[in-house]
Amino acid sequence: METTATTTDSCAGPVHADRRPDGQDRYTISEVVAFTGLTAHTLRWYERIGLMPHIDRSHTGQRRYSNRDLDWLELVGKLRLTGMPVADMVRYAELVREGDHTYGDRFELLKATREDVLARIAELQDTLAVLDRKINFYADAGRALASERS
Amino acid sequence: METTATTTDSCAGPVHADRRPDGQDRYTISEVVAFTGLTAHTLRWYERIGLMPHIDRSHTGQRRYSNRDLDWLELVGKLRLTGMPVADMVRYAELVREGDHTYGDRFELLKATREDVLARIAELQDTLAVLDRKINFYADAGRALASERS
DNA sequence: TAGGACCCTGGAGTGCACTCCAAGCAAGCG
DNA sequence: CGCTTGCTTGGAGTGCACTCCAGGGTCCTA
Known part of the structure; x- marks a missing residue:
């Protein structure tokens, strides 16, 4: 049998502790x-x-x-x-x-990827704003319910 | 026949221009x-x-x-x-x-999602750093090759 | 009232990124 | 020597999020 993800990998950080x-x-x-x-x-x-x-x-x-x-x-x-x-x-x-003669292509590919990443970060920050608005709404609603009960 | 994505949606922004x-x-x-x-x-x-x-x-x-x-x-x-x-x-x-009695659950779900989003943004910024290091490397390599040819 | 564009349904198919299986070889240990 | 654990392979299977199909009904304009 093959062990797949046996040990508890509690935190999946880059733990490259013991590289030889x-x-x-x-x-x-x-x-x-x-x-x-x-x-x-x-x-x-x-x-x-x-x-x-x-x-x-x-x-x-x-x-x-x-x-x-x-x-x-x-x-x-x-x-x-x-x-x-x-x-x-x-x-x-x-x-x-x-080999080395593809440096130009690699450069272009990485730059395009970089743009993608920037765009995705922007999207996520946009989403974060929406989420925060909703979270605030529910927090207020929760307080309103609590005061109603009292 | 069903038209799926016919018109050129050049920029997929939220164009909700003409909501009634x-x-x-x-x-x-x-x-x-x-x-x-x-x-x-x-x-x-x-x-x-x-x-x-x-x-x-x-x-x-x-x-x-x-x-x-x-x-x-x-x-x-x-x-x-x-x-x-x-x-x-x-x-x-x-x-x-x-209904309204699930406000608490929704709040929790949104908060958890918010944490996920923050984590993903952090990951992406980390990736961006790696990408930038590589891009700089290839930019330098490109300049080196250019000067070599001259 | 005819033609073309649009919309309906349930179910089957697609593409991606794994994920697993069966059958077998190899290394270390008591 | 046998046992356990780990590694090998090609190919088949899985789960997700769509994506499409056949066969039919509807809406609008000329």
């Missing part, structure tokens, strides 16, 4: 699960769809992730919560694999 | 499509799953939306882009239908 120094950075998949909060299924799936570079393997064929892979996963995690579709992230991964 | 005054507020579904940017399919689906109150009907059974319905859809739109699951919005809609 470069040179000894050969993490098993379950270690990466602990670092990233992703499931092993998802990590393997990311690799299949080309969102990860080909991961190094042990002599018996098991995955061994490097610090570089962890960095990449951290970026992917950030991009993911901007709502960027996985397909776009794969596109970016392809650009990275294709 | 209360009393004559009986909009067809396609008018609501124009207001909200949702498809007619989605509007009917929202009703089916209980995310909308039962919409008034014309004498032949066609939907006639009111200003109140439009207001509700505007709130739903906001909540939707916070990432709130539709099921939670349905829960809120149920509370509204149940």
Whole structure:
């Protein structure tokens, strides 16, 4: 059986406490699960769809992730919560694999993403305002009911 | 045939320009499509799953939306882009239908949502920082390449 | 009164991002 | 040696939020 999200990950912050120094950075998949909060299924799936570079393997064929892979996963995690579709992230991964001559394209892609993020933040702040109006309404209504009961 | 998103909705802002005054507020579904940017399919689906109150009907059974319905859809739109699951919005809609005695629950739900939104904004700002670091890196790399070529 | 645009329904289909399964290999331990 | 735990694979399954379809009724204008 495969353990998926066993230990209580009470707070899903980036807890990369015990990263090993470069040179000894050969993490098993379950270690990466602990670092990233992703499931092993998802990590393997990311690799299949080309969102990860080909991961190094042990002599018996098991995955061994490097610090570089962890960095990449951290970026992917950030991009993911901007709502960027996985397909776009794969596109970016392809650009990275294709080499230095894609710097321009990557730059454009990141700038476009940046604009998206700014727009989303603005939307959320707008929503926050609506929410606060409603919250105030219900707070007042609650006080009114309380005084009515007294 | 059903027209879904025919006219060029170049900018999906809340363009509620020509709302009719209360009393004559009986909009067809396609008018609501124009207001909200949702498809007619989605509007009917929202009703089916209980995310909308039962919409008034014309004498032949066609939907006639009111200003109140439009207001509700505007709130739903906001909540939707916070990432709130539709099921939670349905829960809120149920509370509204149940009457005034659910004010407390609604208050709690909105407060929890508010916290979520704040957290998401923080995440996005964090992501923005990462993005900006990368963008600067690629900008520098671009300049380096340019000077190399000259 | 004919034509075209609009609207109705229940149920089936789609796309995305995972998520899980079965069957099997491998490593460490008593 | 057997047991448990962890890792491997390709492919199938899941849940969400729509999205569409067939087959039919309605509204408006010429």
